[in-house]
Amino acid sequence: MRSKHNTVPGLAVIMVGERRDSAKYVSMKQAVAESIGFKSFSSVLPATATHRDVLECIQHHNKDPRCHGILLQLPVPAHLDPRGLLGAIKVEKDVECFNPTNAGRMTAWRRTVIAPCTPLGVMEMLLRLGVEVRGKHAVVLGESSVVGLPMCLLLNEARATVSMVHKETPNPEGFTRRADIVVAATGVPELVRAGWVKRGAVVIDVGINFVRDDERPEGFRVVGDVHPDVREVASIVSPVPGGVGPMTIAMLMRNCANMAFLQSRWGTIAGALHPDLAAENARRMHAAIVDLAWRGSGDHPISVSENGEGEAEQECSKKRGARDVKAREEALERAGDSITDAELLTIINDSEKNAFGLLSFLELGSSHDRLLGADASSAGTEGGTRVGEGDRGVARRIPRALGGAGQAPGQARGGKLKGCVGGEELGSGEEGPMEALDEWHLEAERAAKEKGEMVVPRQGNPLLLEDELEETADGTGWWEGCASTPVSASAAAAAVETAASSESARGKGRGGRDHQG
Numbered sequence: 001m002r003s004k005h006n007t008v009p010g011l012a013v014i015m016v017g018e019r020r021d022s023a024k025y026v027s028m029k030q031a032v033a034e035s036i037g038f039k040s041f042s043s044v045l046p047a048t049a050t051h052r053d054v055l056e057c058i059q060h061h062n063k064d065p066r067c068h069g070i071l072l073q074l075p076v077p078a079h080l081d082p083r084g085l086l087g088a089i090k091v092e093k094d095v096e097c098f099n100p101t102n103a104g105r106m107t108a109w110r111r112t113v114i115a116p117c118t119p120l121g122v123m124e125m126l127l128r129l130g131v132e133v134r135g136k137h138a139v140v141l142g143e144s145s146v147v148g149l150p151m152c153l154l155l156n157e158a159r160a161t162v163s164m165v166h167k168e169t170p171n172p173e174g175f176t177r178r179a180d181i182v183v184a185a186t187g188v189p190e191l192v193r194a195g196w197v198k199r200g201a202v203v204i205d206v207g208i209n210f211v212r213d214d215e216r217p218e219g220f221r222v223v224g225d226v227h228p229d230v231r232e233v234a235s236i237v238s239p240v241p242g243g244v245g246p247m248t249i250a251m252l253m254r255n256c257a258n259m260a261f262l263q264s265r266w267g268t269i270a271g272a273l274h275p276d277l278a279a280e281n282a283r284r285m286h287a288a289i290v291d292l293a294w295r296g297s298g299d300h301p302i303s304v305s306e307n308g309e310g311e312a313e314q315e316c317s318k319k320r321g322a323r324d325v326k327a328r329e330e331a332l333e334r335a336g337d338s339i340t341d342a343e344l345l346t347i348i349n350d351s352e353k354n355a356f357g358l359l360s361f362l363e364l365g366s367s368h369d370r371l372l373g374a375d376a377s378s379a380g381t382e383g384g385t386r387v388g389e390g391d392r393g394v395a396r397r398i399p400r401a402l403g404g405a406g407q408a409p410g411q412a413r414g415g416k417l418k419g420c421v422g423g424e425e426l427g428s429g430e431e432g433p434m435e436a437l438d439e440w441h442l443e444a445e446r447a448a449k450e451k452g453e454m455v456v457p458r459q460g461n462p463l464l465l466e467d468e469l470e471e472t473a474d475g476t477g478w479w480e481g482c483a484s485t486p487v488s489a490s491a492a493a494a495a496v497e498t499a500a501s502s503e504s505a506r507g508k509g510r511g512g513r514d515h516q517g
């Protein structure tokens with residue numbers, strides 16, 4: 001990152017209170033960050049810190065251009081409202097995807113640039129083990145916003161049939177016995193027993209529980225949610241310790257690197273979407289995505305037969321998983337030579353759908369700066385690229401494209417808009433590079449409609465009145481922006497293609513600025 005993008009990813013970890021386990025996880029995260037050359041920032045606040053104290057700390061990191069990712073170690077002391085605090089982390093620095101805007105996008109749109117680290121770690125584990133997810137029955141035990149819920153979404157995204165089992169599910173073992181993949185995230189030590197698991201199933205243990213053990217000098221040991229007897233029936237059981245925990249930290253670093261990249265290259269990414277470049281970019285991006293083709297061959301490695309033949313099959317699937325990972329890495333390398341960083345990042349994030357996620361992430365991120373009244377310097381100029389430089393076009397255009405007549409709702413209500421999207425002060429009358437994105441959205445919608453697929457209606461981007469901003473200064477009531485995107489992957493893919501051809505057809509006649517940083 002340093003040599004290629006002139007950026008060193010910076011990760012800020014905020015901890016409130018003195019829980020020993022939290023302190024250990026925080027120092028593990030910092031140690032890993034430093035060992036891979038990231039800048040690491042740490043803020044430890046006393047257990048007595050007020051909501052405002054923590055908000056100020058978050059704001060400090062929000063404004064620091066050296067810091068690209070911010071995480072609040074959970075749990076926080078009971079007098080604090082974790083949701084309000086997580087919502088105060090800037091959207092583009094929310095390295096764990098817990099800000100309700102990012103979490104909402106993940107739910108409504110199925111994909112954002114980032115996802116919560118533990119579920120991402122589980123998905124990466126399944127990929128590298130060669131476990132086929134598509135078409136399988138996955139049962140997630142647990143419903144937390146940190147693990148259970150996003151886990152279900154990612155498994156669903158990977159085309160599993162997903163059951164979420166929670167405390168009030170009668171007969172949970174009835175679900176797990178039918179599952180091909182079980183993800184246990186209950187916080188109940190060794191809850192899942194051999195009798196709960198189908199022979200040959202894959203069991204991922206997310207639990208990290210401390211149980212008393214007088215035979216150990218420390219007086220306790222760490223166990224998962226899965227009992228050791230499950231290993232007798234399952235084909236794979238992830239270990240605790242040494243399984244999902246380290247994967248969580250690895251995914252945190254990956255998210256942070258992605259976010260550093262995005263923040264440092266925003267101008268370039270916007271530039272890459274300049275109308276004049278969009279056709280060529282769309283064509284090459286599509287070609288690179290097709291080239292990847294690493295998703296596996298579609299057979300079913302985890303359905304292991306009762307007579308034990310499954311082991312060979314598992315071995316085979318592991319090999320195929322390794323082959324897929326290698327193919328993906330090679331394709332990325334090749335793609336890296338021939339395409340822009342923006343496209344590369346899109347590919348790193350796995351799917352053509354993410355072209356939309358990526359761009360809207362930046363779009364909202366940059367408007368968030370203005371919502372917060374952040375000064376221009378906090379937008380950052382790392383890597384010689386002025387972050388946010390390319391967003392004027394978005395700001396000016398979105399109300400027209402999404403809200404109808406181009407009038408901002410705040411204006412309609414007679415309020416005074418503070419740095420809002422659509423505010424007069426933001427537009428210069430020039431065409432913006434993000435028009436290409438809007439076009440893509442519109443093309444995708446048209447394509448989806450033609451095919452009779454569902455399209456999420458467009459709603460406005462976040463607009464905030466000055467007095468509302470003050471009212472919500474404690475960070476608890478911020479508006480969560482809701483732009484829109486087509487819901488179907490095929491429509492999105494079609495849009496990429498259509499955008500390529502329609503951009504070519506339009507030729508280079510359209511005005512626009514070059515936002516290359």
Ligand SMILES: Nc1nc2c(c(=O)[nH]1)N[C@@H](CN(C=O)c1ccc(C(=O)N[C@@H](CCC(=O)O)C(=O)O)cc1)CN2
Pocket residue numbers: 024025071072073074075096117118146208222240241242243244245246247248249
């Ligand atoms: N903001 C967050 N808070 C918390 C998260 C989280 O993902 N984000 N998850 C957990 C704690 N956690 C990370 O923060 C975490 C826990 C455990 C491990 C880990 O690697 N554990 C080791 C065992 C360590 C030991 O011996 O105690 C392992 O499983 O091998 C990593 C991260 C709650 N809070």
